[in-house]
Amino acid sequence: MRLHSSLFILAGLLGVLADRQYTIKNSCPSSITLFINGAAQSVLKPAGGTFQTTVPNDWSGFIYTDANGGNQNGTGTTRAGFYGQDGYYYIVKDPAYFNTGVTITPQSPVAGAFCAPASCTNNSCSTAYSQPPTAFPPPSSVPATPPLYECPGTNIAYTVEFCPGGSFPPPGPVVTLHPNGNAGKCLDVRGAVYANGTPVQIYDCNGTGAQKWRLTRGNTKVQVAGTNFCLDAGSAPASGVGLKIWTCYENLAAQSWYYTNDNRVALFNQGQCVDLTNGVLTNSNQVQTWQCTDNNTNQIWTGSPAS
Structure with a gap:
């Protein structure tokens, strides 16, 4: 060639x-x-x-x-x-x-x-x-x-x-994820319960481990820092399905995300994005997957270094 x-x-x-x-x-x-x-x-x-x-x-x-x-x-x-x-x-x-x-x-x-x-x-x-x-x-x-x-x-x-070591770079630094840049609200593991099926929600930022995530631009897992639990979309992701955490697995479609340059967290090749349900910022509102849509502010998640 x-x-x-x-x-x-x-x-x-x-x-x-x-x-x-x-x-x-x-x-x-x-x-x-x-x-x-x-x-x-x-x-x-x-x-x-x-x-x-x-x-x-x-x-x-x-x-x-x-x-x-x-x-x-x-x-x-x-x-x-x-x-x-x-x-x-x-x-x-x-x-x-x-x-x-x-x-x-x-x-x-x-x-x-x-x-x-x-x-x-x-x-x-x-x-x-x-x-x-x-x-x-x-x-x-x-x-x-x-x-x-x-x-x-x-x-x-x-x-x-x-990739001389056989893999992409390790997950990125620990960050908090804010809906549409709102520094007072964070993506959160409900009740800090690290167990399969615990809902992922919006909550006031409080600096706890339940709001600390590891991810990187491009192909990525969205992993709860310091744990073996990942953001999981379930076996049948679709608009309106609530998000949860689940034990991290390699090459699992439900945990294969893509963090875009315009700050959307999308299921890889599935057309579904992490979405702030109904745009509601009230504590305990469980986030969901929804069809990825350009300029949808419910799907913008801005990372900032976790303290």
């Missing part, structure tokens, strides 16, 4: 030979869509799907995926970056959201600090830029300093791996 045709047109105009190979590997637990400089290239199968492409030796650009809440335009993604024929490579993370870990491995022996693997698997890593670098040092006998890496030479092949 080959990179997007526009790169080859550019290569032809410049008269540059296509002599650098990239192998992109998906170690994530689900399929991912691969993007190179904003153009979709392929859907890679989970746990080992690969894509190969050959580009000019002086090519510059970004390789990334929009999986797990990233975006096609590169925001909210961890990107593998490459710059020119001098062999510079690096990782860029979005400080606001970390969708996948990434590793870049040159297929060339490590010599000192030259050609060393670059890896970033969480948003606190020090081996990635928070925004793309705008300048690069001239090549020399001294290797670049991380987060910039260097592997000089022609025909160097690279492997870019997404």
Whole structure:
């Protein structure tokens, strides 16, 4: 398979030979869509799907995926970056959201600090830029300093791996979830009873564990922090069905949510969203699933760091 045709047109105009190979590997637990400089290239199968492409030796650009809440335009993604024929490579993370870990491995022996693997698997890593670098040092006998890496030479092949640990990043920080940004009201486990079937409701924010949740943008569980209970929509989710907590299970459709960039918590691929029932903010109002609707303020849930 080959990179997007526009790169080859550019290569032809410049008269540059296509002599650098990239192998992109998906170690994530689900399929991912691969993007190179904003153009979709392929859907890679989970746990080992690969894509190969050959580009000019002086090519510059970004390789990334929009999986797990990233975006096609590169925001909210961890990107593998490459710059020119001098062999510079690096990782860029979005400080606001970390969708996948990434590793870049040159297929060339490590010599000192030259050609060393670059890896970033969480948003606190020090081996990635928070925004793309705008300048690069001239090549020399001294290797670049991380987060910039260097592997000089022609025909160097690279492997870019997404989710090198085999999973998406762990659940996000502990947050409270507020209906439509109302800081005085919180999503709450009724009575702080951590048991299968306990309703999830709206309640005055009080700082208790019943109002502390772990979730992340994109594909996510919505887990009660410090417990093994998750927000659960039941076996037949539909408009008007009350939400509850239940023991967390992997790959259970009733617990597979997607936290969108516009702050909706939607059942993955089911068209149902967490909904403030009838828009009522009265304590003990059980929340429900309802058909996801744009601009429905009953379906906006704003997270803030839990104290």
